[in-house]
Ligand code: TZP
């Protein structure tokens with residue numbers, strides 16, 4: 001499993017598009033991993049949506065990751081789960097998911113990043129790098145943490161939070177090789193071309 005452009009859904013900010021359209025367009029533009037993250041959706045609706053999204057991601061051979069919920073990831077046979085620091089611990093998630101599934105975890109400090117790697121996470125998220133309305137109650141960790149993690153942690157990490165077309169180069173310069181994006185792609189009119197621009201900028205800076 002490796003990826004460069006990680007796109008995370010948010011039906012609340014999509015410009016009149018449903019998640020099937022969002023994900024289709026993002027993948028055409030260059031997203032190479034997708035996360036289903038809908039904080040206000042019922043379990044039933046998440047399962048239904050997950051099953052629908054899987055048809056698209058599977059045919060594009062792009063992994064589909066479910067945010068927070070191991071039960072839903074298992075129910076829809078998703079490719080993996082993305083955990084927060086207060087969710088199921090990696091050890092328990094691994095027991096339930098098995099070794100073939102992807103387990104990612106959000107980290108907000110070097111200590112958390114090192115621990116996640118030691119616990120067997122497949123990748124970690126590092127952020128929010130910059131202030132962002134998508135996750136307003138978190139203190140930004142800044143480029144400093146991206147730099148530290150890139151120097152000290154061996155497993156793949158993805159920078160997330162407030163990453164825009166005009167600051168992506170800073171994140172790459174700090175050592176990131178992958179970025180995760182919500183509003184900069186999902187919240188714009190032309191999702192495909194936004195994803196394509198992110199991908200191009202990212203590749204250009206690597
Ligand atoms: N985790 C850390 S920041 C963030 C998440 C889910 C939100 C990123 O959203 P955006 O709109 O790309 O800043």
Ligand code: MG
Pocket residue numbers: 067068082083084087
């Ligand atoms: Mg979470």
